Amino acid sequence: MMKEIAYGYWWNCKSCGEENAYGLTEAEADDYNKEWEEDNADAVAEGETGEGACDWWYNVTAEENDAHIEDKEHCWKCNAVAHADTRTDKAKWFDSIVENLK
Numbered sequence: 001m002m003k004e005i006a007y008g009y010w011w012n013c014k015s016c017g018e019e020n021a022y023g024l025t026e027a028e029a030d031d032y033n034k035e036w037e038e039d040n041a042d043a044v045a046e047g048e049t050g051e052g053a054c055d056w057w058y059n060v061t062a063e064e065n066d067a068h069i070e071d072k073e074h075c076w077k078c079n080a081v082a083h084a085d086t087r088t089d090k091a092k093w094f095d096s097i098v099e100n101l102k
């Protein structure tokens with residue numbers, strides 16, 4: 001079964017075409033948030049939260065950074081490793097914007 005993510009994005013496997021989820025489930029996000037807040041006491045003192053950091057990374061910047069490719073995620077269905085061709089449209093769009101700003 002595809003992972004049930006609460007935070008993250010989706011990408012398509014090049015080998016079998018199946019949709020895959022990259023990110024965290026609700027339970028994983030809780031762990032992530034606790035750890036983040038323990039490791040970032042300074043930021044927490046300034047009002048930041050683990051949830052905010054989690055949301056920013058998994059819902060906003062991870063996709064632009066091709067996180068599932070960097071992490072060599074495996075397709076849940078056929079186990080193929082995510083390679084460069086599995087970049088999402090949003091990541092490509094983001095790159096085209098950056099390219100146009102040069």
Ligand SMILES: [Zn+2]
Pocket residue numbers: 013014015016017018075076077078079080
């Ligand atoms: Zn696959």
